[in-house]
Amino acid sequence: MTFRRGEGIVPAFDERLVRAEFNLLNTLLGQKLATKIIGVLVGFFLLALVAIGLTLYSSWKLEGVAAAINDAGSLRMRSWKVAHHTAALPADGASRDARLVVLRKDMDDIERVQAGLAKGDPARPLFIPRDDGIPDDVATIAQVWHSQMRPLVARVVNAATPEAARQAAVALEGATHGYVNSIDTVVKKMERSFTAHTNVLRSYQVLLVALAVIGTVVLMRFFFVAVIRPLDTLQSGMQRMEREDFTARVPVLTNDEFGELSRGFNRMAGHLEGLYGTLEERVATKTRSLAEKNRELSILYDIARLLRQPMSIEALSRGFLEDVRRTFDADAASVRLFDAAADNLYITTHQGLATEFIDEEAILDCGNCLCGQAVLGDIPIVSGTADPDSARTRDTCSRAGFQTVSAVPVNHNNRALGIFNLYFRRKLEISEGDRQVLQSLGQHLGMAIDNVRLLSREKEMAVSEERNLIARELHDSIAQGLAFLNLQVQMLDDALSHGRIDETGEVVEMIRQGIQESYADVRELLQHFRARVPQQDLCAALRQALERFSEQSGVAGELRVHGASPPSVAEVDIQVLYIAQEALSNVRKHAQARHVTVELWRDPEGMRLEIRDDGIGFDAPAAPAAGQGEHVGLHIMGERAARIGGQFDIRSRAGAGTTVCLTLSAGQMEATAA
Numbered sequence: 286m287t288f289r290r291g292e293g294i295v296p297a298f299d300e301r302l303v304r305a306e307f308n309l310l311n312t313l314l315g316q317k318l319a320t321k322i323i324g325v326l327v328g329f330f331l332l333a334l335v336a337i338g339l340t341l342y343s344s345w346k347l348e349g350v351a352a353a354i355n356d357a358g359s360l361r362m363r364s365w366k367v368a369h370h371t372a373a374l375p376a377d378g379a380s381r382d383a384r385l386v387v388l389r390k391d392m393d394d395i396e397r398v399q400a401g402l403a404k405g406d407p408a409r410p411l412f413i414p415r416d417d418g419i420p421d422d423v424a425t426i427a428q429v430w431h432s433q434m435r436p437l438v439a440r441v442v443n444a445a446t447p448e449a450a451r452q453a454a455v456a457l458e459g460a461t462h463g464y465v466n467s468i469d470t471v472v473k474k475m476e477r478s479f480t481a482h483t484n485v486l487r488s489y490q491v492l493l494v495a496l497a498v499i500g501t502v503v504l505m506r507f508f509f510v511a512v513i514r515p516l517d518t519l520q521s522g523m524q525r526m527e528r529e530d531f532t533a534r535v536p537v538l539t540n541d542e543f544g545e546l547s548r549g550f551n552r553m554a555g556h557l558e559g560l561y562g563t564l565e566e567r568v569a570t571k572t573r574s575l576a577e578k579n580r581e582l583s584i585l586y587d588i589a590r591l592l593r594q595p596m597s598i599e600a601l602s603r604g605f606l607e608d609v610r611r612t613f614d615a616d617a618a619s620v621r622l623f624d625a626a627a628d629n630l631y632i633t634t635h636q637g638l639a640t641e642f643i644d645e646e647a648i649l650d651c652g653n654c655l656c657g658q659a660v661l662g663d664i665p666i667v668s669g670t671a672d673p674d675s676a677r678t679r680d681t682c683s684r685a686g687f688q689t690v691s692a693v694p695v696n697h698n699n700r701a702l703g704i705f706n707l708y709f710r711r712k713l714e715i716s717e718g719d720r721q722v723l724q725s726l727g728q729h730l731g732m733a734i735d736n737v738r739l740l741s742r743e744k745e746m747a748v749s750e751e752r753n754l755i756a757r758e759l760h761d762s763i764a765q766g767l768a769f770l771n772l773q774v775q776m777l778d779d780a781l782s783h784g785r786i787d788e789t790g791e792v793v794e795m796i797r798q799g800i801q802e803s804y805a806d807v808r809e810l811l812q813h814f815r816a817r818v819p820q821q822d823l824c825a826a827l828r829q830a831l832e833r834f835s836e837q838s839g840v841a842g843e844l845r846v847h848g849a850s851p852p853s854v855a856e857v858d859i860q861v862l863y864i865a866q867e868a869l870s871n872v873r874k875h876a877q878a879r880h881v882t883v884e885l886w887r888d889p890e891g892m893r894l895e896i897r898d899d900g901i902g903f904d905a906p907a908a909p910a911a912g913q914g915e916h917v918g919l920h921i922m923g924e925r926a927a928r929i930g931g932q933f934d935i936r937s938r939a940g941a942g943t944t945v946c947l948t949l950s951a952g953q954m955e956a957t958a959a
Contacts, residue, residue, distance in 0.1 A: 317541055317542070318511060318512075318541040318542045318543060319542075321507075321511055321541065322511070325503075325504065325507050326504075329500045329503075329504065332496060332500070333493070333496060333497075333500070336489065336492060336493045336496055337493065339489050340486065340489045340490060340493060343482060343485055343486040343489055344486060345410055346410075346412060346482060347479065347482050347483060347486060348410055349405070349406075349407075349409065349410035349411050349412030350412055350413070350414055350475060350478060350479045350482060351479060352406075352409055352410065352411040352412075353402060353405075353411055353412060353413045353414075353475060354472060354475045354476060354479060356398050356401060356402055356411065357398075357402060357413075357423070357468060357471055357472045357475060358468075358472050359398060360395060360398055360399070360426070360468045361465045361468050361469060361472075363391060363394060363395045363398070364395065364434070364461055364464055364465050364468070365461060365465065366391055367388065367391050367392055367395065367434075367438060367461075368457055368458055368461040370384060370387060370388045370391060371388060371438050371441045371442070371454060371457055372441070372454040372457070372458065374388070374441065374442065374450075385442065388438070388442075392435065392438065395430065396427075396430070399423075399426065399427040399430065400427075402423050403423060403424065403427060413475065414474070414475055414478035414479070414482075416478055416481075417474050417477070417478060418474075419471060419474050419475060419478065422467075422470070422471040422474065423471060425467070426464075426467060426468055426471060429464055429467065430464070433460055433464070434457075434460060434461070434464055437453065437456055437457040437460055438457060440453040440456075440457075441453040441454050441457055511539075511541075511543075512543075515538070515539075515543035515546070515547070516543075518535045518536065518547070519535060519543075519546060519547065519550060521535075522534070522535040522550055522554070523550075526554065526557070529561075531554055531557050531558035531561050532554075532558065533554055534550075534551050534554060535547045535550055535551060537551070577718055584608075584609075584612050584722055584726070585722070585725060585726070585729070588605065588608055588609070588726055588729055588730075589729055593733075596737075597737065598622075598633065598734055598737050598738075599633060599634055601730070601733050601734065601737065602620040602633055602634035602705075602730070602734075603634050603636075605620070605705070605726075605730055605733075606618040606619070606620060606634060606635070606636050606705070607636065609705070609707065609726060610636060610637070610707065613707055613719070613723075615637075615707040615708060615709055616637055616687070616708055616709055616710045617635070617636060617637030617638045617687070617707075617708040618635065618636050618637065618705065618706060618707050618708065619632050619634065619635035619636070619638060619646075619705065619706045619708075620632070620633050620634045620635070620695070620703065620704075620705045620706075620730075621633065621649065621656065621703050621704050621705070621706070622695075622702065622703040622734075623651075623660050623695075623701050623702055623703040623704070625701070628650065628651050628652075628657075629648055629649060629650060629651065630648070630649040630651060630656055630657065630660065630703065630704065631647065631648055631649075632646060632647050632649075633703075637708070638685070638708070639685060641685075642681055642685050645681045646681055654692075655668055655690070655692050656692045656704050656706065658692075659692035659693065659694050659704050660692075660694050660695075660701050660703065660704050661701070662694075663694050663696060663701065664694065664724075665691065665692070665693045665694065665720050665723050665724050665727070666691065666692045667689065667690075667691045667713075667715045667720070668689070668690055668691075669688055669689050669690075669712055682708065685708070686710050687708040687709060687710055688709060688710060688711055688712045688713075689708075689709040689711065689712055689713040690706060690707070690708055690709070691706065691707045691715060691723065692704050692706055693705050693706075693707075693723045693724060693726070693727045694724070694727050695727045695728075695730050695731040695734065696727065696728060696731045697728065697731035697732045697734070697735040698735070700731075700735075702731045702734055702735065703731075703734075704727070705726075705727060705730065707723075770796060770800065774796065776788075777789060777793065777796065823858045823861060823862065823885070824844070824846050824885065826858070826862050827844055827862065827865055827883055827885065828844050830862065830865060830866050830869065831843075831844050831869070831881070831883055834869040834872075834873065834881070837873065838872075838873040840872065840873070840878055840879060840880065840881055840898075841879065841880045841881070842869075842880075842881045842882075842883065843880070843881070843882045843883070844883045844884075844885075845882065845883070845884040845885070846884075846885050846887070847884070847885065847886045847887070848886055848887045848888045849887060849888075854954055856929065857892075857929050857949065857954050860925045860926075860928060860929045861892070861894055861929075861947065861949075863925055864894070864922045864925050864926060864933075864945075864947055865883060865894065865896060867921055867922050867925075868896040868922065868945040869881065869883075869896065871919075872896070872898045872900065872943075875900075876898045876900025876901060876902075876942075876943060877900050877901050878898035878899050878900030878901075878942070879899055879900075880898070880899050881896065881897070881898045882895075882896070882897045882898075883895070883896050884896075884897070889951060890950065890951055891948070891949050891950040891951045891953070891954070892948075892949045892954070893946070893947070893948050893949070894946070894947040895944060895945065895946050895947075896944070896945045897942060897943070897944045897945075898942050898943055899942045900942055900943060901939070901940060901942075902937045902938050902939050902940055902941050902942050902943050903937050903938075903939055903943070904937075904938065904939050919935060922945070926947055929949065929953065929954070930949070930950075930953035930954075931947050931948060931949045931953065932947070932948040932949075933945075933946070933947055934946040934947075934948075
């Protein structure tokens with residue numbers, strides 16, 4: 286297959302050549318693109334490093350050879366210098382000793398240079414070439430020096446007569462000519478070797494230049510084949526995709542990352558081609574699905590809005606049936622509540638059902654119909670009365686003309702509460718989506734019924750608690766007063782029966798006082814339980830209670846209000862008012878006070894109420910137990926504070942008055958409202 290530029294995919298190229306190049310790269314470097322790039326770059330780096338290293342090594346060796354040539358050449362000058370100093374050596378005197386010192390130094394320098402040539406010095410650097418017998422020649426020069434030249438110098442220095450010294454000097458001069466010629470021969474050999482190594486260095490440099498050129502060309506070809514061409518192929522394919530040509534495909538030439546990209550591009554193109562081909566069908570399907578979802582949500586929203594309204598179970602069921610029957614176009618509907626103890630279902634609300642049907646189906650045993658199977662199995666059931674399995678439905682439905690009956694469980698918190706039925710006079714198939722909607726509606730109805738029952742139980746509990754408080758207050762006030770009157774009547778009867786007329790007046794006076802106190806207690810209790818918080822205005826209610834207290838007791842009262850906050854909960858306000866009334870009642874009965882202060886603090890953080898009097902007070906730690914004697918109201922106030930989550934506290938000391946304190950936080954008031 287050949288891809289041409291005219292097709293909008295890639296520039297024309299020989300696919301076989303590209304595959305051959307990639308196969309070679311894959312064989313040498315592996316399948317991954319990163320491995321190929323790193324392998325090629327590392328290979329060229331190592332090759333360049335070797336070439337540069339060889340060049341540097343050759344330069345280093347040449348530098349050492351040049352130093353060796355220089356030192357070897359200096360031996361010629363040093364040899365003639367030794368010969369000259371030896372020939373000019375005086376016969377005696379101080380100058381002879383000085384000349385001998387210089388001569389010995391020159392001879393030591395020659396031997397030092399010879400040793401350096403023989404050993405070499407990498408630090409300078411200094412090397413003699415190893416070709417053309419140069420190392421042997423250098424060794425021969427050193428040997429000639431030690432075997433011929435040095436002994437001749439010693440003959441001149443040690444000559445006994447001037448004539449002997451002259452003859453030895455002539456011999457030394459002749460030997461020096463031959464010795465210098467041999468050194469010159471070695472130096473020329475070194476120079477020829479230096480020239481040869483210089484040519485090698487130039488070859489390395491030319492090779493390095495060629496390597497740079499070839500490496501650049503190879504790298505350009507590699508990146509063109511491995512990166513640029515696949516990218517161009519993918520870009521051309523994407524351009525066709527942008528023109529909505531979903532038939533575009535790209536060739537897969539490799540198994541590296543670009544090969545994976547090419548395969549992924551082809552899969553994406555195929556997927557988009559399939560999606561585009563079925564777009565209209567999928568849009569229509571999605572539209573139908575959205576419409577169905579909107580219908581389901583609308584049903585659930587309407588039912589949820591209905592069930593949130595405060596109504597009785599019958600009213601809730603009636604409104605529920607109206608909406609569900611209208612939504613599903615049912616001919617009739619009913620709600621049955623479940624009695625778990627008797628295992629029966631009872632029709633509570635119905636629509637569109639004949640009286641005869643209601644009479645037969647009013648109480649239904651769960652084992653006799655699909656309705657019982659629905660409530661016990663907790664699954665919606667839809668059945669046709671003419672189906673082969675219609676035995677699950679009672680004959681009542683078929684006699685009433687219904688061909689399709691549905692039974693949907695009504696439950697909440699995994700508790701079966703009942704079912705609701707939809708009756709159709711036509712054969713009907715209910716979709717799975719509608720079954721789920723019906724099941725959700727049953728759960729909503731179950732939650733609403735459970736909430737109504739829970740609210741009813743809460744009201745009953747609240748009434749029961751309030752009755753208990755009233756009974757305790759009656760017992761602690763009027764009952765104790767009546768017991769006192771009964772005791773006084775017995776004392777009066779005893780005095781009359783024994784003729785102690787003088788005692789009767791005192792007893793009658795005590796009876797009169799007891800009756801007046803009981804009458805005052807009755808009036809106070811009546812006012813106490815008739816008290817209300819008008820329009821959530823706790824301050825106004827406290828002011829009215831304080832005014833009534835002052836009228837009845839003659840004790841001056843003062844109300845102080847600090848701060849402001851949003852309206853509080855009615856239950857909280859009424860309990861706060863009752864606690865204040867009870868505290869004022871205790872002041873009237875026991876405190877013997879002249880002044881009472883009621884102080885209220887309110888802010889967004891909560892509420893605080895204090896009732897302070899300047900009465901006789903009492904020793905709070907030693908106070909009698911709640912419900913005994915004159916402290917019977919303390920326990921009642923504590924219970925009321927606990928009902929609203931408040932903190933109740935009494936601070937009192939004999940002769941220093943009493944302070945009743947109630948503290949409520951915003952969170953506690955919200956919890957009471959919830």
